[in-house]
Amino acid sequence: MPEARPPLFASDWLVGAPYDDVPMGVLKTGKESEVHLIARIGPERTSLIAEKRFKERRSRGFRNDYRYAGVWGAGGRREARAIRNRTRFGQQAIQARWIDHEWTTLTRLYEAGVTVPPPVEQVADGYRMAFVGDGDRxxxxxxEIDLxxxxxxxxxREVQLEIRRMLEADVVHGDLSAFNVLWxxxxxxxxxxxxxxxAVTHPAARELLVRDVERAASYFVRMGVAIDVRAALAVVGDSPARFASQLLSS
Ligand SMILES: Nc1ncnc2c1ncn2[C@@H]1O[C@H](COP(=O)(O)OP(=O)(O)OP(=O)(O)O)[C@@H](O)[C@H]1O
Ligand SMILES: [Mg+2]
Structure with missing residues (x-):
């Protein structure tokens, strides 16, 4: 498999202490999150940071969908009871789990060489990563674009290799589409x-992988690329052996 392309950001892209973090406003407001732009200003240079803040959503964590079992799985009994009973503590617990889950995944993928925004740090209701853009755009x-x-x-080809790198790090994106890929x-x-x-323990991992590949492919098909989804699944590393335990248990 070809090597990952050079990293998006130099290893010293982020200014070190002393610095001031200056809020620059909201970049995007989504259904479940808000992404804010922050300028980290050091004595000599400034780094731009994107901060994803999760909105408190009553319904979000309570999706009773087996595909979210990975998020539901961890935690102690008190927490589980609170979540089940939909108490305020339960709300907070599930909110924290979602944020933690996304942060941990981003960090893991970054370390595995997947092309993602470099992670910066966790904050109270979200996390920070490198801002991907030019100037403040x-x-x-x-x-939003036609290639x-x-x-x-x-x-x-690159996207398939990214999916493959994720899979090698035991992660299936689960919501991959042209909406969640920046250019x-x-x-x-x-x-x-x-x-x-x-990818190893989640019962729906293979199903989600197939869906990710199909949804991502559909954008490229629109751009005129001829795609055989079965061949693409082979490229990303799908195989009966990888998901054998899931096949047995289904
Ligand atoms: N690191 C980043 N640099 C620049 N823009 C970003 C970055 N992260 C997220 N964005 C912008 O913010 C949007 C929302 O981010 P994300 O997809 O992570 O959240 P979401 O909760 O799924 O939002 P939505 O409901 O809009 O899908 C992205 O589509 C992108 O335009
Ligand atoms: Mg999104």
């Missing part, structure tokens, strides 16, 4: 790991 999502066919073919300096940057699952 955020990079567009793939959905020419030749570029689309190359980028589709920046000729690179596809994967974001939004709120629905990621563990």
């Amino acid at each position: 955020a990079a567009p999502r793939l959905t 020419d066919r030749e570029t689309a073919r190359l980028v589709w 920046w300096r000729g690179r596809a940057v994967l974001i939004d790991f709120s629905q990621a699952v563990d």
Whole structure:
């Protein structure tokens, strides 16, 4: 398998102490989160940071969907009871779990060499990562742009390799589509790991992997790339052996 392309950000992209963090406003307001822009200003230079803050949503954590079992799985009995009884403590517990889950996933993928925004730190209701954009203009999502066919073919190849790298780190994105891929300096940057699952232990991992590949492929098909989803699944490393335990238990 080809080596990962050079990292998106130099290892020293983030200014060190002493610095001032200056809020620069809201970049995007989504259904479940708000992404804020923050300028970290040091004596000599400034780094731009994106802070994803999760909204408190009564319904979100309570989706009674087996595909979220990975998020539901951890935690003690008191927490489990509170969540089940939908108490305030339960709300907070599940909120914290979601944020922690996304942060941990981002960090793991970054370390595995997947093209994601470098993680910075956790904050009270979310986490911080490198801002992907030029000046204070955020990079567009793939959905917002049309790639020419030749570029689309190359980028589709890259995206398949990114999915493969994720799988090698035992992660399935779970919500992959052109909405969650930023286009920046000729690179596809994967974001939004709120629905990621563990590829080894999660019962729906293979189903989610197939859905990720299909949804991601559909953008590139629109851009004129001829795609055989079965071949793509082979490229990303899907195989009966990898998911054998899941097949047995289904
Ligand atoms: N690191 C980043 N740099 C620049 N822009 C970002 C970054 N992270 C997120 N964004 C922008 O914020 C949007 C929302 O982020 P994300 O997809 O993680 O959250 P979400 O809760 O799924 O939001 P939505 O409901 O809009 O899908 C992204 O589509 C992207 O435009
Ligand atoms: Mg999203």
